[in-house]
Amino acid sequence: xxxxxxxxxxxxxxxxxxxxxxxxxxxxxxxxxxxxxxxxxxxxxxxxxxxxxxxxxxxxxxxxxxxxxxxxxxxxxxxx
Numbered sequence: 001x002x003x004x005x006x007x008x009x010x011x012x013x014x015x016x017x018x019x020x021x022x023x024x025x026x027x028x029x030x031x032x033x034x035x036x037x038x039x040x041x042x043x044x045x046x047x048x049x050x051x052x053x054x055x056x057x058x059x060x061x062x063x064x065x066x067x068x069x070x071x072x073x074x075x076x077x078x079x080x
Contacts, residue, residue: 003064005073007080008033010050012062029060033077041067 004011012029031050037057038049046062064070 003062003070005070005077006033007077010036010074010077012060029058033074036074036078039071039074041071046070 001012001014004013010029010031010033012031014028029050031052035051036048037051038047040047044063044067046064046067047059048062049057049059052058062070
């Protein structure tokens with residue numbers, strides 16, 4: 001799985017051959033950064049809360065290699 005933070009979006013995705021499976025399971029996300037409501041660290045797991053395209057609230061947990069850098073990137077993007 002790949003997690004990207006840009007100035008405008010948070011992207012959680014994967015590359016072939018698993019893309020179709022990931023889409024069906026609802027594990028792929030393209031989130032405008034302003035829709036990220038909360039990102040907190042619990043040990044090495046980031047709990048993420050965001051608004052989806054249909055305006056529903058979604059919560060997911062991410063086990064990342066460098067969760068502290070992820071949180072800094074989210075905060076930096078939200079402040080731009």
